[in-house]
Structure formats: structure tokens, C-alpha cells
Amino acid sequence: xxxxxxxxxxxxxxxxxxxxxxxxxxxxxxxxxxxxxxxxxxxxxxxxxxxxxxxxxxxxxxxxxxxxxxxxxxxxxxxxxxxxxxxxxxxxxxxxxxxxxxxxxxxxxxxxxxxxxxxxxxxxxxxxxxxxxxxxxxxxxxxxxxxxxxxxxxxxxxxxxxxxxxxxxxxxxxxxxxxxxxxxxxxxxxxxxxxxxxxxxxxxxxxxxxxxxxxxxxxxxxxxxxxxxxxxxxxxxxxxxxxxxxxxxxxxxxxxxxxxxxxxxxxxxxxxxxxxx
Amino acid sequence: xxxxxxxxxxxxxxxxxxxxxxxxxxxxxxxxxxxxxxxxxxxxxxxxxxxxxxxxxxxxxxxxxxxxxxxxxxxxxxxxxxxxxxxxxxxxxxxxxxxxxxxxxxxxxxxxxxxxxxxxxxxxxxxxxxxxxxxxxxxxxxxxxxxxxxxxxxxxxxxxxxxxxxxxxxxxxxxxxxxxxxxxxxxxxxxxxxxxxxxxxxxxxxxxxxxxxxxxxxxxxxxxxxxxxxxxxxxxxxxxxxxxxxxxxxxxxxxxxxxxxxxxxxxxxxxxxxxxxxxxxxxxxxxxxxxxxxxxxxxxxxxxxxxxxxxxxxxxxxxxxxxxxxxxxxxxxxx
Amino acid sequence: xxxxxxxxxxxxxxxxxxxxxxxxxxxxxxxxxxxxxxxxxxxxxxxxxxxxxxxxxxxxxxxxxxxxxxxxxxxxxxxxxxxxxxxxxxxxxxxxxxxxxxxxxxxxxxxxxxxxxxxxxxxxxxxxxxxxxxxxxxxxxxxxxxxxxxxxxxxxxxxxxxxxxxxxxxxxxxxxxxxxxxxxxxxxxxxxxxxxxxxxxxxxxxxxxxxxxxxxxxxxxxxxxxxxxxxxxxxxxxxxxxxxxxxxxxxxxxxxxxxxxxxxxxxxxxxxxxxxxxxxxxxxxxxxxx
Ligand SMILES: Nc1ncnc2c1ncn2[C@@H]1O[C@H](COP(=O)(O)OP(=O)(O)OP(=O)(O)O)[C@@H](O)[C@H]1O
Ligand SMILES: [Mg+2]
Numbered sequence: 001x002x003x004x005x006x007x008x009x010x011x012x013x014x015x016x017x018x019x020x021x022x023x024x025x026x027x028x029x030x031x032x033x034x035x036x037x038x039x040x041x042x043x044x045x046x047x048x049x050x051x052x053x054x055x056x057x058x059x060x061x062x063x064x065x066x067x068x069x070x071x072x073x074x075x076x077x078x079x080x081x082x083x084x085x086x087x088x089x090x091x092x093x094x095x096x097x098x099x100x101x102x103x104x105x106x107x108x109x110x111x112x113x114x115x116x117x118x119x120x121x122x123x124x125x126x127x128x129x130x131x132x133x134x135x136x137x138x139x140x141x142x143x144x145x146x147x148x149x150x151x152x153x154x155x156x157x158x159x160x161x162x163x164x165x166x167x168x169x170x171x172x173x174x175x176x177x178x179x180x181x182x183x184x185x186x187x188x189x190x191x192x193x194x195x196x197x198x199x200x201x202x203x204x205x206x207x208x209x210x211x212x213x214x215x216x217x218x219x220x221x222x223x224x225x226x227x228x229x230x231x232x233x234x235x236x237x238x239x240x241x242x243x244x245x246x247x248x249x250x251x252x253x254x255x256x257x258x259x260x261x262x263x264x265x266x267x268x269x270x271x272x273x274x275x276x277x
Numbered sequence: 278x279x280x281x282x283x284x285x286x287x288x289x290x291x292x293x294x295x296x297x298x299x300x301x302x303x304x305x306x307x308x309x310x311x312x313x314x315x316x317x318x319x320x321x322x323x324x325x326x327x328x329x330x331x332x333x334x335x336x337x338x339x340x341x342x343x344x345x346x347x348x349x350x351x352x353x354x355x356x357x358x359x360x361x362x363x364x365x366x367x368x369x370x371x372x373x374x375x376x377x378x379x380x381x382x383x384x385x386x387x388x389x390x391x392x393x394x395x396x397x398x399x400x401x402x403x404x405x406x407x408x409x410x411x412x413x414x415x416x417x418x419x420x421x422x423x424x425x426x427x428x429x430x431x432x433x434x435x436x437x438x439x440x441x442x443x444x445x446x447x448x449x450x451x452x453x454x455x456x457x458x459x460x461x462x463x464x465x466x467x468x469x470x471x472x473x474x475x476x477x478x479x480x481x482x483x484x485x486x487x488x489x490x491x492x493x494x495x496x497x498x499x500x501x502x503x504x505x506x507x508x509x510x511x512x513x514x515x516x517x518x519x520x521x522x523x524x525x526x527x528x529x530x531x532x533x534x535x536x537x538x539x540x541x542x543x544x545x546x547x548x549x550x551x552x553x554x555x556x557x558x559x560x561x562x563x564x565x566x567x568x569x570x571x572x573x574x575x576x577x578x579x580x581x582x583x584x585x586x587x588x589x590x591x592x593x594x595x596x597x598x599x600x601x602x603x604x605x606x607x608x609x610x611x612x
Numbered sequence: 613x614x615x616x617x618x619x620x621x622x623x624x625x626x627x628x629x630x631x632x633x634x635x636x637x638x639x640x641x642x643x644x645x646x647x648x649x650x651x652x653x654x655x656x657x658x659x660x661x662x663x664x665x666x667x668x669x670x671x672x673x674x675x676x677x678x679x680x681x682x683x684x685x686x687x688x689x690x691x692x693x694x695x696x697x698x699x700x701x702x703x704x705x706x707x708x709x710x711x712x713x714x715x716x717x718x719x720x721x722x723x724x725x726x727x728x729x730x731x732x733x734x735x736x737x738x739x740x741x742x743x744x745x746x747x748x749x750x751x752x753x754x755x756x757x758x759x760x761x762x763x764x765x766x767x768x769x770x771x772x773x774x775x776x777x778x779x780x781x782x783x784x785x786x787x788x789x790x791x792x793x794x795x796x797x798x799x800x801x802x803x804x805x806x807x808x809x810x811x812x813x814x815x816x817x818x819x820x821x822x823x824x825x826x827x828x829x830x831x832x833x834x835x836x837x838x839x840x841x842x843x844x845x846x847x848x849x850x851x852x853x854x855x856x857x858x859x860x861x862x863x864x865x866x867x868x869x870x871x872x873x874x875x876x877x878x879x880x881x882x883x884x885x886x887x888x889x890x891x892x893x894x895x896x897x898x899x900x901x902x
Contacts, residue, residue: 101622118889178376179350213840
């Protein structure tokens, strides 16, 4: 329903206006990136310096040297990718079954899964915390990975379910007539056709796991702590290290911002459980 | 070998009794066509034979063995789907080869069989393409190729031509008939299309609401329909059904007269009628008329007829080709 | 394709996810309910005893509860209004033929991908700092007194940054919905003589109704449990000014070690969330039948 403008002048004027709005919304991110290239002194100068400062990469170097940034980054990668991969194994089989061999209870099962996602984490914080403490899973990569996996499992099942539903049933029946057993059917027929859907499910879940900041803040301290927790450590009031905070933040959000930009279309479907496509 | 025998085959979906009980014999090498109105259970019956649905009761015997508990692949049948159901991510070659790979055939055997099938179906030049880059007719041939290579006991077709345009449909119809003549394999074919049914079948099975209304050779159904339903279903334009005095004089409740069995004259005849609409097709003319004392009728006359609205004409049905039905719609065979 | 064997295999394949989710949600929830009836403090191990509804009584009569309930509602309500209204406006804007629309869209949805802790610290320091922040500079350039956001209007500050984070979500969904609006419908309305304003109110807005509902429901679910933004900026303060229910439960459990009280609070949070969830699950369930 794209509207076209009658006069080119109006078109330009509206475009300029739209870009101003867009730049305003984007400004905090832009400002963060810019600050990461300033010295600490320039970062807090008044009036703020836009481009006329001494550009430096020192903050990036220092963030790593002083606080072992890469350990946290590594944890973020391991936790988000790991939890997504585990999730895929469970979710692909489950969504496959629900999409292609539905029973009377399938719909209820799906809605029940959805409702678990509506449970506020504080409702289960206490027992999970205690169980993790007693089982030695606090600040443990495996433990937090499982939490992230379980947290996103309903979304993964739902997303994959909506993708699988779009694959014509005929093709799977044809495979069955061709003598493919269930595992072969999945491996040779279903998976290749579902690759785009699976890929976007993966991306969305990596994003969600990467940015998850309730469980990671509550269940990790240092060994298993991902970037969310690392950045949170900058909240202590002693000294203002804005340039370093900005450098660390830029590194923490850059990869996910890029993934997010790539998967923006699928995001809508994933986050609305297929209610808006 | 591919003799298929259905014994009291039933299918229910929940409370819905889709197939209340079908008995049917399909001989080896026969070309059997299922026809019937939409929703009458043709596809369901075919899928029961294929093993894509479980029967709710009864037996399905293929060459004498009951297969109701066998998986689709174990039944040794091939199916061609209406939507073609090609694997979009595989080349034509791999689409055709897939069943053989699943059966664990050697590379050499697969290669030979696929080339052979491609040869028969004129697909050799397209083997490296994906289905997305093929025309409708070519896709249809790939789907058939996929069915052929498995060397099945019988082929199952579910409205395979309904997605093709009219002229292509005629070509494919001939190709499938030729294929049947050269392979001599049993074929079970579901269609909506009268012409397909009449021209391709050795045996037509007319279904209504999951029941077999009549089974027989095309001309047998045409000449001796067992009831009003079959009489109305086979033949185009549809048979005229006349009730009342005219039928009563001929010892029937309902009298069936095919439009092509009525002679037309502008001067004299048995029944006087007024033309409402004349459809001129060139080789023939369809006349939609209102007959005096009888009501609307359709008449099919060969050649051109210079007739139009309001023209008065006289009709004379061919007395040897009248179909008489009793109050229950069953054909009356006694004179 | 509903044969007995495929149905059975299907059940077996669906089971692991369902069972593991069941264990993950229902068992801890059961434990929370159980704990909520105990006097249970981690500082006094071995002293657990059954107290019936005492924890609920204390939690629900605690002034902190009312303060945090009010904060929660204010936070959720304000963010919803900002994001839905802003989302519609920005969605309409992005639905026009703008030069470089693709890139502009990327810029506008970017905040959604920023992790909450980064979001909070960037806003708190780089933008809202009363001395060296961007806003302070803008205020002084206009000759105004800079606002000390986190002591004068802490909840507003939190609302602004959470809204900034969720605005793109609303934009993205409403834009998708807008783009699915049938061109013919609009043109038919135009032929009927409707101007842009009546088209918006009679055609566009009703078409967006469903998407708006989805945005409201899903955002509510997430906004009820905003945590990280509070955790890294205000720690719930000053006083209780920015403590929402999620944060209150966290303080009781992990700072005061009052497991019983925190569990009761958790259950209250679950009940609040479920009121919203019921509507959402119904809505999506209806959608599933199509
Ligand atoms: N999986 C199913 N669950 C419930 N009912 C079904 C199912 N499959 C088919 N039916 C019903 O069974 C009846 C027969 O369906 P079927 O597909 O066999 O008809 P058909 O003769 O092939 O029709 P068409 O000519 O339109 O293809 C229909 O009323 C249909 O609604
Ligand atoms: Mg059918």
C-alpha cells in the first residue's frame, strides 16, 4: 500500500523529516559508538564533542586488557549458540510432529507451551536459584545454557511450527510412498526445505539468548557470566569510565545488531507466535 | 502383478463416515478410473489403497496379500499427486532417483533406470534442472517418472491433470494412455473429468457419498446406467430426466433421454418445443428448449442449426435408447 | 497422512520438548507455591515451618507491595501508550515512499537489539547524566536547568529507556500489518470520497486492530518483568521509587534471603501475568484454527 507523492518537493520534504525522526531514534546508539573512540576526558567534555576530538582505539584495547572482555564475549557466544543448538534438536522434532502428525491435543499442547512463556521468571526464580545452588550450577555455563534453552524452547517450537505448516503435506507423502523412513524423510526432504525457516529461528533465538538479562544477572557471577553481566559491572558508581563503557557496549551489541538486521522480517513472526506475518 | 481387491473397506474421520463400505476388484493390468462428485471420497479411497490413511475396517488385498498393516512403501505402489509433490530442492534426476536411493539400489542401477524413464518421458534435457524451472507439463512428467522407476505393482493417480491447461491436458492424457499400453501395469486414476474417464478407462467406478454406484466399462455405463445417478453423471451434456405422463406412458417413473439421442426437425415430430437458447459450437449445436407439457430439455444436434430464441421445433427421441427408472431411481431392465 | 504409525511416531517426537518444558515450568512453580506457605529464610536454615497464608498477608499488606504495584502499572501503561502511538505513527511514516527507506528502517528498529544492560547504562550516563550528559547540554543550550533524571524523575527515566527499547517492536509489527492492508480497499474508499483522515480511522485503524492487540499483549508480558534496566541504574531506588514487582521479589529473595515472602510475591506476579496471558493465548489460539 505504498503511497507515492504527487510532487517531488513533498517527497523530499517528507523524506528529510522521516530521516530526522529516524536519526533521533538511532542517536543513542550512534552516540555510544562515537564515545567509544574518545578519550575519557573528551567523553565527558561539556559541550559534547561530535567529530572534532582525537580519535583513539585505546578504549577497545584497554577493555580487553583490564577486564578480560573476551572471556565474557566467549561466554555470550557459547551460551547463545549452545542454547540455540540444543533447542533446535528438541524443537525441530517437536514442531515436525505437531505440524505433520497432529493429534486432537496438538493445538492445546502448542497453546500450553505458549502459556509457559507467559510465566514471569520471578515466579520461579526462588526454586531455580535454590536448586542451582544445591546442584552447584550457579555461575556454571551448562546450567545457564539449559535455562536459556528452556526459556526459548516455546518460541522455537512455535516458529518452526508455523514454517513447517507451510510445507505442502503432499511432498512428505510422496517421500513416504518413495519408501523414506521417518528419519530419512526428515533428513533428505523436510530439512532441506525448511532451511530458511530453521535459519531464521536460529537467528532470533541467538538474539534473544544473547540479550537475556534476568537469568544471566541472577545466576552468574564471573566464570559463566556473559556480556550482559559484564556490562552491568560498569554500573558501579566509582569513577566514570564512559569511553570504556561505550567501547565494551559497542562490542557487546555489534554482532547481534547485525544478526538482527538480517533477520528483521522473521522477527515479527517469531515474536508474535505467528499471529502477525 | 498388480491385482487389487477391496473387501468391505471402511473409513471414518471422527464421526464422519466417509466410506461406509466398499467392495471392489481391480484386475492386473487394468486402467480403473474413479469418478464422482466433489467430496464423495475418491481421494480418500485412493489414499487408503496407497496406505497414506489407515482403514477403519475391511481388507485391502494386493495380489492376494492383505496390506492394511503395511507401510505405504511396502505396498509396492506408486502415486502421482495432483500438486505433483516434487521435492523442490532436488534436481529432476534426484527427484526421480529418490525412491530408488531409499530402496538402497546401486548407483549404476539408479542411473540406468532414471535415464530410461527420462527417455520415455522426454525429460533427458531437463535432468539437471530443479522443479521450479520446469513448466507444468514437465513437472507432471517428472512426477510420473518418479512413479515409473520404482516399477510398481500399480500406479495411483489423484487428478494428475487438473492443474494443466486444456490443450496440455489432452497431450498428457494421450501420454498416460500410451504409457499404460506399453507398461501394462495396473493404474488407478481419480478424476473429475468425464472425457478422461471415458477415454482412458477399461473400467469406471462411479462413487457417490463413499458408495460404489456402478462399476463397468465406459460404454456399458453409458448405455446401461444402473440408476439415475450414474445416468446423470456419465455423458455430457447431462441426460434429460422426464417425469409425469410422458414417462408413465412408457411404464416408468422417470424417463431418461440423452441429448444426443433426440432427432430435431422444424416441421414435425413427437414433441413440440420452443427454443430458449441455442449454443452454436460449429461441429454441433446445443439447444436448450422448453418442451410443451414436459418442461426444459437439452438437445444435442450435429452440425450447424440455424435456430434461435422463440423458434418452434419438433423433437423425436430414439425409442431404442430410452432409459427407464423406477421411483427409487433404479434402472428398469425388464421390457 | 494420519496413519497409526505416523501418529505414534509423532507423539514420541513431540514428547521430549513437552516433558522438559513441563519439568521446567510446573515443578519450580509447584515449589514456589509450596515455599510461599513456609516461613523460610536462608539466613536461618533448618527453621522452616508452615505458616499458611502469612507470607501472602505480609507481602500484600507491605507498603512496598503497593508502591511496586503502582510502579509496575505506571511503567507498563506508559510504555504501552508511547510504543503503540509511536509505533502507529512511525509505521505510517515508514509505509510511505521515502528515499532510503530500507536503511531508515534498519536505524529505527536497531534499539530492539541492544541488550538491556547496555541500553540502561548508555541512557543513564551518556544521555541523562545531569552534568555531562547529552540532555544536560541540550537543556543548558536553551538556557534551562538540566534535569537530574535519576533523582528527580527516576521512574520517568526508566520509562523512557524501556519505551525506546520496545518502540521498534511495535513499529515492526504494525508496519508488517500495514503492508498487508489491501491496496484495493484503500482505493475503494478513495473512490467513495474518503479523505486521508477518514481512511485512517475507518480503514487503516480497524485493519491494525489485531496487530495492536498483539503488540499490547506481548509487550505487557515482557514489561511486567522489566528487571535489568532497574538493576543496573537505580537498584529500585531512590527509596522504592523504581521498584517494580519483579524487582521487589528479587530483593526479598536474593538480598533479604526471605524465600517464603519472595515466593508469595512470585505467585502474585504469576497471577498478574496470567490475567494478560489468558487473553493472549485465546487470541493466538483462534488464529491457529485458520
Ligand atoms: N483428514 C480428513 N479429516 C476429516 N475429513 C476428511 C479428511 N479427509 C477428507 N475428509 C472428508 O472426506 C470426504 C471425502 O473427501 P475426499 O478428499 O476423498 O473427496 P474427493 O472425492 O477426493 O473430492 P474432490 O473431488 O473434491 O477431490 C469429504 O467430505 C472430506 O471433507
Ligand atoms: Mg480429491
